[in-house]
Amino acid sequence: MPGIPSFHAIAAMAVTIAMFVGFARGRLSVEIVSLLTIAAIAVGLYFFPLEGTSPTDGLALAFGGFGHYALITICALMIMGRGLVVTGALEPAARFLERLFKINLQLGLLFSLVVTFVLSMGVNNTPVLVLLLPIFVALAQRGALPASKTLIPLNAASLMGGLATTIGTSTNILVVSIAVDLGMPQMGVFHFTPIVVAASLVALPYVWLVMPRMLGDNRVIEAASLRRFETRLRVSEGSPLNGRPLAEIASRLPADIEFHDVPRGLLRPQSRLRMTGTHAAIEEAMRVLRGDAAPSWVIDRIRRKASETREDISVVEMTVTADSRLINRTLPSSGIADLYGVAVIGIHRPDRLLGEKDRFTDAGDLRIVEGDVLLVMGMAEELQAFAGGDSLLTLEGKRELPRRSKSILAAGIMGVSVGAASIGLLPIAISALAGAIAMFLTGCVKFDRVGRALSAQVIVLIAASIALGRLIDDSGAALWLGQVLAHGLQYLSPAMTLAAIMLFVTVLTNFASNATAATVGTPIAFAIASQLGLPAEPLVLAVLFGCNLCYATPIAYQTNMLIMAEGGYAFGDYVKTGVPLVLIMVTALSVGLQVVYGL
Structure with missing residues (x-):
């Protein structure tokens, strides 16, 4: 039986719950809740440092998110997206989709979801969404569905597509790498694709038909x-x-x-x-x-x-x-x-x-x-x-x-940047930053217009989520939760064990980070498999799937935050649309694993 968690682990879980409640209630703006979270971490770690650290280390942890590569990446992607918009580079694609949406709105959205899913299987899902985001913002301005009704479904489709292959997201690669280090055979690119495709088909009607109706219209009609x-x-x-x-x-x-x-x-x-x-x-x-x-x-x-x-x-x-x-x-x-x-x-x-x-x-x-x-x-x-x-x-x-006159140039910069990240030539952070700099140097985006591309709300939220994720990891809260899970799973059936592991990792990834969930969850899956006499592979896949079910909060994944400003979303929009999708995917994926592995 796991012991009592440390003081810092209890504090980390308390701050996480407090931040979630603050976002969900909506009485304070996202920026205020985010800044209060950062302040609580900074002050707390200054007076009560983590073991083996100094007070200034706590300040570095609290404020480190503002210089984190994930924040720089998202800001660079926003700038490149702005470059495509102001040069009109995406107008041909927007006009094609506009004609499709004019035939039938639901048909246009279904086509977009399927294309997003398929592209995300072979290309990292972040560049895919970066390309589609300004197109659908432009479509909303042309009279199609408002961006607030399309961006969360598109993001969900890109995440499901990224889940389908070992190269779809960086998290998949991380989980597979850790599993190989622990002694599991290397998985092929499409090793678990049939399971994910089947689960996605189950979830598609919800994403296509129900999600848009749960989201408000953010269009502002001016006189x-x-x-x-x-x-x-x-x-x-x-x-x-x-x-x-x-x-x-x-x-x-x-x-x-x-x-x-x-x-x-x-x-x-x-x-x-x-x-x-x-x-x-x-x-x-x-x-x-x-x-x-x-x-x-x-x-x-x-x-x-x-x-x-x-x-x-x-x-x-x-x-x-x-x-x-x-x-x-x-x-x-x-x-x-x-x-x-x-x-x-x-x-x-x-x-x-x-x-x-x-x-x-x-x-x-x-x-x-x-x-x-x-x-x-x-x-x-x-x-x-x-x-x-x-x-x-x-x-x-x-x-x-x-x-x-600069539309071809802007499209070329975006294409090279996305292509370099997609084939693994450069990390997405480096290729996005290089693309943003190229947009500035060529005049596609002007320095004095950067403020229109960036969202202060998203920047502060990302910084707070990064600090909170590090606190959960460094304080031992994630490890303690994993030990509690491992102790309780011995009383469950194999199918329920898979679902419980997936749900645990899903909660962790929605409030900490994908990397933390993968790092903590994969070894736990191996240990549970050994204790219960089960094959390790389906449990490791449960961890991999759970790491990607990050639909329920904006802080769960970088694309969630990327669409937040353009869609005009509140924290609650992710919760009310994401939680049902998480439950659908957990159920479908658990059944799929049970059938395929005969548990």
Whole structure:
């Protein structure tokens, strides 16, 4: 019978429970609970150091998470993901999935889950999720399922796929290596794949159909996004509309684009199409139709200047005030492009002004009145000069246009970084950091925009989880829990023994770390097999499976934390969706092991 745990082990378990309760209750923010956890560890170990350590060693343990390679890796992956988004590198993949989601939302999600699972079997699941994360964020912005309903299911699929082979996750490799050192034969890459695939098929309906319904919608619909702007699109020589009727192309455009007074017959260069749509829809229509909503010469000048100065092109919304000189003028007569070098690509007229007489000139141009909202494209300096010079009020709703000239470069950097990690050429931490640096040096991501890629909530949470994991390991709490487990398993059947080992390791991995769970659990499995006269392999596989069932908390695995900010998730979202999945997988995997090994 195991003895009483040490004072430090009891304290480590108490801090773990307190942190879990703090997260689950939700009265304090994730950042506050995380910082309180770090503070408790630091103060406690300073006044009551671990045996054989000094007070300063305790401070190093408490604050070491801020410099840990796992945190650096996740920050680097976030930066690379930002690079793919701002350059538009993922737009082709996003458009393909968008078409699939338009056919059927559930079909699109099922296809995505299966692809994620299969990719994660052969490629480390972390790079797979890194590639998919910005795609599904972009899909949410295009009107598909919100990111909050897709990212946790996708993460679960990547974890299940990573579980299926010995190379799917670094934890699998660690468990297999420890088992070989203890005398077990080497396992092949697909040694236990059939068991995992069968269990995943059992869990798939829950992940596909139930999980999304348990998660809220994190989309924020701003008033600015509901404004509809009127514009005139000019058909260019290279436009797909050149020589064709509009009806042939209309299906490729956003659903909320509406055309008015469409010319009959085939369209020709310099034809002008009057259309209305939202800010994002107009930009998408300009891209698809390769047309301009303002004079081509000013748009070309803006793009040249952006290329020379390496600055972003922005599109902002400005409202016309009573003092503006633009009132009663039209865009052609306003001289905006000549005076300021900006392009007005749309005008929104508030509902209260829609009934005005003399709305259009004889040439069909809209007269500007007080209260109109202009959609203006240009560089930051010129936009500011335009707003100040013509008495305009800048509104929210600013969008920076993707730097598409760097999209291939950003995709190449991500591909090389992910590829190097996937084939084992470099550790994921080194390849991700090198990729993030390359994104900076090539201008795909700008230094002053790093804050948009990183989440303070995730950073503090990772640092706290790393410190807590080390405390559980160094204090002996994990070892003591393992001894208690080993003592109790002698009274259970072989099938229940497998499930108990898997659940124990699952709890450990969700509150400490995969490495701790693998390091502690694998030798315990061998010892239990010897004591109970059971084959070691199924018990070791129970440990390996348990190490990967990290669905129930955001601190359990790095991909859990990677999706937290983009999905807008709270701690409770992981608990309510992850615990049922853990129970389903534990049951299915335990039955699979029992059947395969004849226990």
